[in-house]
Amino acid sequence: MAEPLLRMTGVTKRFRGVVALSGVSIDVHRGEVHAICGENGAGKSTLMEIISGVHPHGSFEGTIELEGRQVAFRSLADSEAEGIVIVHQELAVVPQLTVAENIFLGNEVTRHGLLDRDAANRRAAAVMARVGLDESPAARTGDLGIGKQQLVEIAKALAKDVRLLILDEPTAALGRDDSDRLLALVQQLSAQGITCVLISHRLHEVLRVADRITVIRDGATIETMRTDDPETDERRIIRAMVGRPLDDLFPPREPDIGEELFRLENWTVHHPADPTRVVVDDVHLTVRSGEIIGIAGLMGAGRTELAMSVFGRSYGSVITGAAYKRGQPIELRSVREAIRNGIVYAPEDRRRDGLNLLASVQSNVSAAALGRLSEHGLVDDVRERKVAEAYRYKLNIKAPSVASRTGVLSGGNQQKIVLSKWIFTNPDVLILDEPTRGIDVGAKYEIYGFINELAAQGKAIIVISSELPEVIGLSDRIYTLAHGRITAEIARRDATQELLMSHMAVERA
Missing domain, CATH: 3.40.50.300 (P-loop containing nucleotide triphosphate hydrolases)
Incomplete structure (x- = not known):
């Protein structure tokens, strides 16, 4: 078998003594779509941040090999120089800039030290055609829908001569049609020789486009399975992710x-x-x-x-x-x-509209009903903490404490905090x-x-x-x-x- 494009061996990462990854090993073959699946908090994002240099060499144990040679990425620029580009779930486009400006942001097209907009637009049009984006390169990115903004991000990656494209929940905010188009693009890029790592909770999409699937649970590699194996289905993936079968994906309920x-x-x-x-x-x-x-x-x-x-x-x-x-x-x-x-409303975009990501779990839980915790205009911190602790226990919010910053928690735990906030208003x-x-x-x-x-x-x-x-x-x-x-x-x-x-x-x- 040919040498893998990427091999990670024995990767262990700790945050303040807490083990986020424990001896993770994974290999990714050239030209394949390799899916990474796991529950929120399993360590998927941490692993991708190590691959892309966000967590620099020396801050973790284990080795990373690219085409058989050991690499030591100390920054995002280091990994991008090797053709590794990550597209995060939270899009990084600048709405006020044009599509071309976003595609070459940080990688500007210049002539004699000055921006060459005509050349940038021509090069942007070429890479936009590869991803099926039929807008003008001069269009304002903020005027595009979420699906097309996702394509701008991928076009930006292709403009950097990408070899390994990491997509973190690329369809999470997309409707059915946009998701189908993006998945078709992933398969197209794979056919062109670009290796893709796909992180997704949508298991039917994973089974549709991935060649192999690696499951991570509690920071450890559980197994890698091939999608052409007849025994690989959603139930097998779920069993590996959660450590038990979920025979019924919805809890039993007798409506009253x-x-x-x-x-x-x-x-x-x-x-x-x-x-x-x-x-x-x-x-x-x-x-x-x-x-x-x-x-x-x-x-x-x-x-x-x-x-x-x-x-x-x-x-x-x-x-x-x-x-x-x-x-x-x-x-x-x-x-x-x-x-x-x-009457209360838990919004579609919890990170933008539902939470203060810089604030603590405690502050977010109480935010919509501070009057219930106030006397003479002052919030009773002890009562506020007790309320937050009660919801942390009731909804199984996985956070070191209610003083933890909300933005560092997984999406599932953030959603539980949004629900806690509104339930506390007694709607x-x-x-x-x-x-x-x-x-x-x-x-x-x-x-x-x-x-x-x-x-x-x-x-x-x-x-x-x-x-x-x-x-x-x-x-x-x-x-x-x-x-x-x-x-x-x-x-x-x-x-x-x-x-x-x-x-x-x-x-x-």
Whole structure:
């Protein structure tokens, strides 16, 4: 067998005495798509940061070999000089710059010491064509959708003459069509001889594009499997990831549904920048005590816009229609008023909109209900810490302490903190927008169980998700949304992915 492009042997990494990686060994062959799977906190990102030089040589034990020779990366620049480029889940594009400027950011095209914009645009157009990005190189990157911004990041990597491309959760923020296009691109790059390392929690995507899969659990290599092995399926990967089979991906639940708790009538929302454009169109929706309803729709259908408009008019310029709680009309003119009426919203992008990543777990948990912990305008630190500790225990938040900085925790633990923050406000209606995006199957199971527990307490739950199996597995009823309008209401017993898609993909009237 030919020498692997990359070989890591016995890699051990500690942070303040805590072992993040323990003797990890992995080899990646030229031209293959090699997936790395594991639960949040398993050590996947730490391993990739070692490969790319973020954690420099000398800060860890073990060896890295590239094409049979030992390398010692002391910076990101060192690894990029060897053709290793990482595209992080959190995109690093600068929205105000053009596509070409982003592609050559830090690697500018110059002539006689001055920026050569014409040459940069020509070279950008060539690399954009490789990734299927048909925008103008002079287009402002911030005006592009998330899927196209992801392609800009990959084009940027290709412009650096990449040999090993590391993609960290590249489809986590993408809809189905954009995900399909990106996965096809990964296969295309592999066919061109570019080696790809793919980190993803979407196991069906991993099985679709990867040649081999390495599973990491608790900082250690568990096994490497080939996807052309008939025994390699989602259940085998899950068993390796969590150390046990998850025979049922959704916890058992016996619904106890009561009276109507929340209702929207004729709810219409206009675009904040263009009041003539209707984004949410005459929506009628109900949810009862103890009920979980799902909202399914394609990207751009208006799901998040609907949720944000309900949460204190966080989205929209002109909002009309009526909201009722237990049959009585309520006003939702501000976030404060929505919270006071017992309606909360856990946003789609937890890192940008749901958390203060620089603050502690304790501060984030209490942030939405400081009044419950204050006397004479001062927050009682002891009570705040006790509340945070209680939620840390209840939701199994894996953090050294409630004083830990939230930004260093895994995505699953950050999502549990978002849920804790809103549960502490004692809401009646919870709107959960993509509650398990970018989270591994073990953490998903825990969050599903907590959602079921909230419903059992009589709360009304609205779940928005791009993953149709999740919508079907969690919900008692499902609304489909297309072009801002409700197109169907489907009971769980009747729901199939095909039926939901048929209502999600209807043409605009």
